[in-house]
């Protein structure tokens with residue numbers, strides 16, 4: 235079946251989603267509508283040209299309020315408030331909320347209550363979603379009766395969680411310490427600035443290309459939401475000036491001392507088996523740009539593994555913060571869309587209208 239998708243916010247994540255779906259031979263989802271403040275013409279341009287990904291591998295144009303991507307049309311809306319977007323007009327089942335502005339579950343829920351969509355996936359570590367579902371760790375806890383607004387947490391949380399999951403399942407894991415180095419984000423500034431995010435922490439407004447900037451993002455709590463057995467965690471988060479390509483490191487204590495070979499074999503086996511698609515394994519010496527366009531949540535780097543005689547372990551994984559995470563958003567959209575009782579695309583609207591008018 236095909237899940238119909240609407241995307242709110244056609245920025246880095248929204249455009250990655252569009253490219254991934256357009257390039258997949260059988261994506262299982264169809265983007266039928268998008269909403270962004272830019273004109274439809276500019277949205278088409280933003281898809282055609284990309285400084286990180288290169289030219290669009292296909293054709294993109296605009297026709298009135300439609301984007302034409304290869305031979306598919308996508309309705310383009312331009313509403314600032316989510317409650318104004320008439321998703322139901324286009325038969326949208328699942329909205330991916332990717333503006334970065336409506337991260338609160340209550341705001342995102344208006345895509346359902348006002349827009350007529352059926353489920354929402356928030357493209358960020360949302361404030362109060364019905365569930366955090368990290369693919370490969372706890373996504374099977376999705377309950378269609380309880381969860382209307384879900385979040386995959388963040389790209390860094392996904393990278394850390396899949397590595398933690400393997401260690402936890404194979405060797406036990408406690409006293410976890412993590413660091414994430416996240417590539418440059420659109421909200422950062424080219425020159426020092428005191429507006430936007432910098433109001434919470436002035437360091438976040440510092441020039442993006444000049445510094446490694448510490449960020450007080452509470453990544454550990456979300457890893458624990460997906461893997462509660464892990465216990466207390468410490469964490470650090472830094473914004474680094476790479477255009478794309480990020481790093482996650484995790485250290486902790488295993489139940490018994492393990493060797494580097496045991497850890498790397500466990501990761502390789504998980505990448506080829508139960509975590510195929512979300513964990514990848516690359517023995518080649520890797521730097522951050524090598525992860526560009528990798529669709530996994532984490533590209534495990536065996537050269538980063540260290541162990542101690544007392545059961546200490548440290549591991550390293552790379553992630554494409556846009557591409558890997560966008561693939562997880564689509565995985566989640568498929569998961570929630572395929573469990574709808576009757577998808578909008580198959581709903582007989584004339585019957586529904588008759589039922590409503592006869593009430």
Ligand SMILES: NC(=O)c1ccc[n+]([C@@H]2O[C@H](COP(=O)([O-])OP(=O)(O)OC[C@H]3O[C@@H](n4cnc5c(N)ncnc54)[C@H](OP(=O)(O)O)[C@@H]3O)[C@@H](O)[C@H]2O)c1
Nearest residue numbers: 243244245246247270271314332333334357358420555556
């Ligand atoms: N980029 C990453 O590496 C990454 C990774 C994981 C998660 N995320 C999360 O994903 C979300 C989106 O990030 P992003 O990097 O894609 O941001 P982005 O590039 O800034 O994209 C956001 C898009 O939404 C548009 N927008 C803003 N307000 C809007 C509104 N009220 N209605 C409709 N469209 C609106 C923006 O337009 P303007 O540019 O005109 O404001 C922009 O086109 C954020 O929550 C972020 O934390 C990002």
